[in-house]
Amino acid sequence: MGKTETFANLNTDLGRLATRVETYLQENGFEVAFSKDQTEPASWFFIQARKAGALRTVAGARRSTDITIRGNPDRIEVSIGTGEWGKNLVTSAPLFIVPVVGITASLVKLYTAKRFEDNLWKFIRDQARFLSGSGTKAVEPQAGTAVDSRAYDCDYIEGYPGWKTQLTGGKLVLFRERGGKNRVVFRSGSQEIAIPAENIAGASIITRKKGLNEDDLMIQLDCEGDGGKSMRLVFNINDGIIRGVMAGIDELAGEDKALRGFEGMSVTTDTKSCSACGASIPREARFCQSCGQKQ
Incomplete structure (x- = not known):
């Protein structure tokens, strides 16, 4: 069963919180996909994550961790649960693969709970607080x-x-x-x-x-x-704010790379298992991206 928490009166930018969550998941070795509200300002973001490459088992190829961020800067509702890779629970809009654009950072090492979900929740709580006030855009005169x-x-x-x-x-x-x-x-x-x-x-x-x-x-x-x-x-x-500063540096560098070259890739849901290692690969693939075996 999923879990939901509400963050109130922080004036936090939903988009920036979602971006930091995506980067954190990538640093944990996940392949990440996303979808978002197309209106401005966006009122919801949907993020999916599954273990990447050789870390993903055949049985877990379709299983995903689903994170939904919705609301407005002064009242954000975050839900974490499990789902099926490529299936958007919020809307019929397509999901897009998030390219790895962050820098080489060691933010993950600052979260040391035994369970991944506990660390993810701690990270989200941290970043919602660190981004307090970001919902209001300042203007450089x-x-x-x-x-x-x-x-x-x-x-x-x-x-x-x-x-x-x-x-x-x-x-x-x-x-x-x-x-x-x-x-x-x-x-x-x-x-x-x-x-x-x-x-x-x-x-x-x-x-x-x-x-x-x-x-x-x-x-x-x-x-x-x-x-x-x-x-x-x-x-x-x-030490009390170093997690927020690290996430902020990663965000700045990641956004800069994304602006210089971003290509959205749709999530491929039509897959097959590699005949050699069992990894999930696109059905039309001739070689396995994990082990290199010809199909």
Whole structure:
């Protein structure tokens, strides 16, 4: 039986919450498909997920985890249950495969419950809260571009060429623009680093010794700097908000990649089993995408 939770008075953007859920599922090794309300603003999103490739058994090829997000920014209802891959429970509209456009991130490692569904619910609760206020679009006066910028206290940054080993105190700001350029910015006094989202290759959580006996979680960002040089920056963010910051960075980079090249692929429901490994493959396939065996 499915489970439903309601999130009220958060002013959370439904579309951004849905996108973060899709990325989280992909990082967990799922193939993801989606459908959404075609009106603006969209009032519902339907997401399906099934284990990808070799992780998927023959019996589970048609079984999916179904997530429905519906409502408005001030009252969001999220339901999680099981269903049949390719079957849209909300509408007759087709489902589309979500391309993998996120960066290499380690967000999944921050959720450590034994059951996947428990981790998924914790992630959704986190992101609904972290995205609080995103339902109202701000406008950048000069460019006239819709912007969502979120600033986080950052104890220090290290790894930027030309700066001293560690620069203490500052703000890490995530800029999300419609029709513009997503970017990550670090500010400390009069100094500023701006990293275009398209230059971000990966983000990971690392542990450093902040004090004598204290393990501190930090974000390590692999990106491209001026002249194409590789940089590895380390940001010290409060452990209580690091999950939200990581998801935000992944969102910025993923959206940038999607804008530069997105092709919607319809879900293929007409399938057969590979004669060698049993994986579910399109009926017209001549080779298995999992084991390579000719059919």
